Amino acid sequence: MKIAVLPGDGIGKEIMTQAVRVLRRLGEDGLRMEIEEAPVGGTAYDLAGDPLPEATLKLAREADAILFGAVGDWKYDTLSRPKRPEQGLLGLRKALNLFANLRPAQVYEELASASSLRPDVVAGLDILIVRELTGDIYFGTPRGISTLPNGEREGYNTMRYAESEVRRIARVAFEAARKRGKRLCSVDKANVLETTELWRQVVIETGKEFPDVDLSHMYVDNCAMQLVRNPKQFDVIVTGNMFGDILSDEASMLTGSIGMLPSASLDEHNKGMYEPIHGSAPDIAGKGVANPLATILSAAMMLRYSLGKPEEAERIERAVRKVLREGYRTRDLETPGTRVVGTEEMGAAVVAAL
Ligand code: IPM
Ligand code: MG
Numbered sequence: 001m002k003i004a005v006l007p008g009d010g011i012g013k014e015i016m017t018q019a020v021r022v023l024r025r026l027g028e029d030g031l032r033m034e035i036e037e038a039p040v041g042g043t044a045y046d047l048a049g050d051p052l053p054e055a056t057l058k059l060a061r062e063a064d065a066i067l068f069g070a071v072g073d074w075k076y077d078t079l080s081r082p083k084r085p086e087q088g089l090l091g092l093r094k095a096l097n098l099f100a101n102l103r104p105a106q107v108y109e110e111l112a113s114a115s116s117l118r119p120d121v122v123a124g125l126d127i128l129i130v131r132e133l134t135g136d137i138y139f140g141t142p143r144g145i146s147t148l149p150n151g152e153r154e155g156y157n158t159m160r161y162a163e164s165e166v167r168r169i170a171r172v173a174f175e176a177a178r179k180r181g182k183r184l185c186s187v188d189k190a191n192v193l194e195t196t197e198l199w200r201q202v203v204i205e206t207g208k209e210f211p212d213v214d215l216s217h218m219y220v221d222n223c224a225m226q227l228v229r230n231p232k233q234f235d236v237i238v239t240g241n242m243f244g245d246i247l248s249d250e251a252s253m254l255t256g257s258i259g260m261l262p263s264a265s266l267d268e269h270n271k272g273m274y275e276p277i278h279g280s281a282p283d284i285a286g287k288g289v290a291n292p293l294a295t296i297l298s299a300a301m302m303l304r305y306s307l308g309k310p311e312e313a314e315r316i317e318r319a320v321r322k323v324l325r326e327g328y329r330t331r332d333l334e335t336p337g338t339r340v341v342g343t344e345e346m347g348a349a350v351v352a353a354l
Contacts, residue, residue, distance in 0.1 A: 001033045001307050004063035006056065006092075008041040009085055010280025011290035011343075012069025018292035018347030019067060019299045022319075025351045026312050033307075036063070040092070041071030041085035041280075051088035052095075060092055060273070065306035067299055068092075068275035073282045085280075093133050098265035098273055099165070100172040101131040101244065102301075105251040105261060110324040114256030114333045117228060122254045127234045128180065129251055130173040131244025133265055135165045136195075138241045159195045161240065166202040168268070173238035174210040181235035183214045187223045187243055199240065220247070227251055248277055257332040259291030262298035264305050272306045274298040288342040291330035293320055296350055319353035326353075 003023070007016035020035060027033060038044075038056040045051050051071070060066050071085040081087065092098070106126045112119040140158035148154050170186070177184040186203040188196035200217055207215045218226065220243045226233060227247065231254050239247060252258040258278040266272040276294030284290055297320060304313035328349045329338040341349065 001065070002063045003033055003035050003302070004059045004066045005035055005037045006040040006060070006066060007037065007043075007069040008039075008071040008088070008280060009043050009073050010070055010282045010285040012041070012071065012280055013043075014285070014288065014290050014343045015276065015292040015295040016067070016069040018343060018350070019295040021347050022296050022316060022350055022354065023299055025354050026315070031309065031312055040068070040088040042073050042076045044088060045076065045079070045083055045085065049083075051083060051085050052091040056088075057092070057095060060096060065271065065302045066092070066096075066273040067295075067302060068273050069295065070276065070278065070280035072280045073285075090138065092273060093265060094139065096271070096273065097134060097267045099132060099134040100169055100266045101133040102172075102176070102264045102266070102305075103129040103131060103244070103248040103251070103261065103277055104263075105129065105248075105255050107255050108260075108321060108324055110321075111256035111260070111333060114329075114335050115254055117231075117254060122231065125231055125254055127231065127251065128176055128236045129244060129248045130169065130176060130236060130238040131248060132161075132165065132169040132238075132240050133244075134241075135161050136241035159193060159240075159242075161195050161199055163198065163202050166199050167206050170203045170206040170238060171209070172266075173236055174206065174213050177213045177236040178210065182212060183216070183235035185216045185218050185223070185234055185237050187218050187220050187237055187239035187247065189220050189243075190217070191219060196240065203238070223247060224250060227254070252277060257291060259294055259330060259332045260297070261294050262301050264298075264301045266305065270305055272302065274302040274306075288344060289331055290343050291332050292343050292347050293330070293350075296320060296347070315354060316350075319350050322353040323349040 007013040112123040115122045137159040140160040143157045145155045190197045190200045252261045261277045300313040300316035303309040
C-alpha cells in the first residue's frame, strides 16, 4: 500500500508528524505500507511556485490513499487566486474527482463537557455530514470580479449542480444511512435557490431506490439552528459543497473542538484523501500546541475506507479513546482536572496506548 503524505502549511506539518508516527507504530506490528511525502499549498508555492506541483499531483494519483494536513497562511493572501494555498486542496479534490466528503461528528464521552453546549445536549452524539465536494458555487462558472459600465466593481460566483452530481452524492449518503440509523436529512435552500430546488427533486427521486431509509428535508438556516438546539435528532445529513463547509464547522463545535474531527473525501471507487476538517491555524503554528487527534483519526478512516484495514482503524480509535480517558488534552480541549499536553506528547500518548 502506498500512502501519499501531504502535510501542507501551518500546523499541518506538526500534526502530520504525529499521524505518521502512529502509522509507523502499526507498521512495527506488520502493517505493510510505503509512505511518500510531497509539498502542497503555500509550502509548495515557496518551493516550486505552484500550490499543487505536477510531482505532488502525480504522487497523489499513484498512491492508494492520501493523508492531507492543512493549507493556508495569511502571507499568501495577496497572491493571485490560482497561486494561493487553498488551490492545492481544491485542485486535488477536483483532479481526483473526490466528490464525496464524509465528515463524522462524534462526541466522546470524556469530551462532553468540553463542548460549548450543555453536556446533556451533546452527550452520545453521533452524526455524519455527507458534503458534496467537487461542484456548487466553489467551482461554478462564470465567476470573477469585473467592472460595471458605471465604473463600480462587481463580484460574482455561480451556484450550479447537474442532476448526475446530485444523484451520485445522494446515493453515497443513502448508502451511509443504510449502514447507520437509516435516517437521512437533505439540507438545501429550495425556498430561494433553483439549484437546490433541483437538488431536492433529485434527492427525492434517488430515495425511491432506498425505501428502507427515512428521508427528510431541511432548509440550511433551520439546520444551522437545529444543530445547536437538538443535534441528536440527526443521523446522516447530505448537502452541497458550500452549506456542507459551513455546517461541518458548526457540527465540530458540538464535539468539543474542531481539532477532533477527521474526514474522508472519496471518488467512485473509494480511493480517497483523508484530512482533519480544521485548517492550518497559522496563529498557533510552530508552537507545538495543536491537537493532532483529527489527523490521527483521519489516518484511521483511511485504513478503513481505502486500505481495507478495519481492525487497524479500530485500534487507532480505541487508542485515542484511551488517552482521552486517561485525561490527556491538548489545550483546545482543556477542562478542569485534565492534563494539558502538547502536540508531540499527545502523539506519544496515542503511540503508547497502541
Ligand atoms: C474545508 C476547508 C476548505 C473548504 C478550504 C481550506 C478551501 O474549509 O475543507 O472545509 O472550504 O472546503
Ligand atoms: Mg471548511
